[in-house]
Amino acid sequence: MNSEEVTLQVYHRHFKIPVETYLNSVTDYLDPWEERAYQHFVEQFLKTTHDNGIVGMVRQENDKDYVYLDAAVRYPINHQIDLEKAGD
Template sequence: MSKENSVFSRVEEREVQGEVFQVTHRILQIPQEVYLQVLKEHEAPFSEMAAQEFVEQYLAWCNDTGGLIGMVRIDTRDDTVVLDAAIRYRINPLDRPSCQRE
């Protein structure tokens, strides 16, 4: 199928103007007892929602209020919980790659 006949040829992409975000990853290695103490009220402490809540509380403790938490991956190793949190921060406008037709 040629590009012109593809269903995607009907998709209109608009370029973002103004502020954009930079995504960073925060890797947190947490003793399991600390993780469970922070989330003691949570029904499912090893769920993605609980992991995100832990990251929110941790960032507040660090006084890092400028980020928006995205996906959080959780992994357990022995007596340690490892969280990989993707966090978006606003930065100055940047050019970004696009699939738009020129």
């Protein structure tokens, strides 16, 4: 495998957000219930926590009080580094 090859490790991050907080965070979107709005919310959250993950698909459910997001967050993995660590 080429030492410059990178793959992505995917983690699912789960969020429970008060509906009002969520809606106030996505005011730039005409439809706050579209995936781009969900992704925006997660991206902004990751920025505030200095998390360099790359946001992929985000699924949403909600009830009258909360918005529940399930976000696939991807992290690059350099195989050469991983192989070197495995040899230790």
